[in-house]
Amino acid sequence: MKPAGMSELVWAAVLVFVAAFLPWMVNGYWLSIGVTAMMYIALSTSWVMFSGPTHYISLATGAFFGVGGYLVGAGMSDYQQSFWLMAVIAPIVGAILAALIGFATLRLSGVYFVIFTLGLAEMIRNVVSWVQNNFLGSRGLYVLTDFRDQHIYWMLLAVAAVVYLLGWFISRSRIGFALRIIGGDETVARHVGINTATAKVILFTTTGFFAALVGAIIAPRWSYIEPNQVFSPQLSFLVVIMALLGGAGRLWGPLVGVIPFTILWEWVAIQFPNQSTLFLGLCFLLIVYALPHGMVGRIEELRARMRRGA
Amino acid sequence: MRQSGAILSVKGVTKRFGGLVAVSNMSFDVAEHEMVGVIGPNGSGKTTMMNMISGAFKPSEGRISMKGRVISDLPAQRIAREGVGRTFQLVRLLPGLSVLENVKAGAVFGHRKRWGREADDFAHDMLDRVGLDAMSHAPVSSLTYIDQKRVELARTLAGEPEILLLDEWLAGLNPTELETGVELIHALRDEGRTVVMVEHVMDAIRSLCDRCVVMSSGAKIAEGSPDEVLSNREVIRAYLGDDDA
């Protein structure tokens, strides 16, 4: 148990180190794909921290991400604040919002939780748009910084590394164990003495924090932000699909899913710009039916079979 | 049994589900080191009573206290930490976890908290107690029914409960398994544990219980030693129906 966990951490460190060199190896198109992939790696890994063990599928990622991006836009455009200040405020607001949603959804499970998070994300998007249009005057926000793609990439890499490290610690801690028990049977969890509400809210808050942070960091990439654009519900679905494709049972599962899917998704967006939602749905069905435990699950299954065969 | 020794006290407890009264004005005490049987026909409210003691449900009326402190207004996890452990009528194991992890779940968050090596060792000890340590790394899906029940018991014992609630722990076992099961509960009795057990197996009740509380249609209809209550006319009528009495 212990040595395997350590070697996982060493591998992660090596990967982070190697990934840091990407901006010197590629540029333009591939670097921009690298930024997108790194964004999804951070988002999916943080999503898996909560949804992996508990099996609570959250579709609220887009809302936290949007709040992060929007706060950076509003702060810099309307209030002349620095990017850095807003990048600190955004995740805190995201975390508070996630905590509130966490408390509101405590009694929901299964499909009710899924629908509720989706509905809530839509509501937040509409509220922000409405506030923007009615009270803050300008319809769009400018995010002007000196950042280039590589800077955004490195910041996202740092966030992804922190998320991974945190996830690694959590999965080896009492609260990580508690989440797995909650995912197994919440009644049992309560009867062995777990405060299920606290455990769930803490982890959900953590994912909200990181999704808002990622939204804040990626904001300068667009220069011009509209509420309707940063609160894309598609993002929530993409995060779930990539995590499930890789495998939500392991912290490094999303990594395996994000890279191929990001490349595929770029291609689809260019080739079939109007059918992307259809494609998203098809991928979802395919993953759920063909890879219920993701690519990681399939790999581990094959390894187990080979060991038995050998 | 000392008079003042009531570790668990149920007073005037009623539970309604909408219009249905599942438990009606129940009162009984459990002394320390005592094994109390709760018996009665199906649907008489035994499981509901256990659910209220463990905190799965809140009583609609009345209160339950442990060592003089009211616990019936606490959530289940707090009651577990106070030292009430239980098994479920329909076994509840954690499917994604190994046998050892299932048992460890009881040791980590419960009445006495353990973690890391200490929790693993303790979980092994508990599995050993129920005679299942050899299976500790198996997935729970590979277990037979009695082994699943043993794992659940080991998980409950891992929380070191001061009061143990067993809901039809012997139900569904074949005759050989039943023998093993009764032996296991006898061992708990010999340790001087405080146990409240819902049971249908009359032989087991006679040999294990100090005292029985008999329920019918949610209410207590008799209380006393197993022999006393099992020969009580009203109890026989409740079990066999009015026509046969």
Ligand SMILES: Nc1ncnc2c1ncn2[C@@H]1O[C@H](COP(=O)(O)OP(=O)(O)O)[C@@H](O)[C@H]1O
């Ligand atoms: N969660 C519940 N909701 C509604 N009715 C319930 C619930 N739990 C139990 N009941 C009802 O309460 C009565 C007593 O059930 P139960 O306590 O399971 O009986 P026993 O364990 O003695 O067989 C039954 O009529 C049952 O249908």
Ligand SMILES: [Mg+2]
């Ligand atoms: Mg029952």
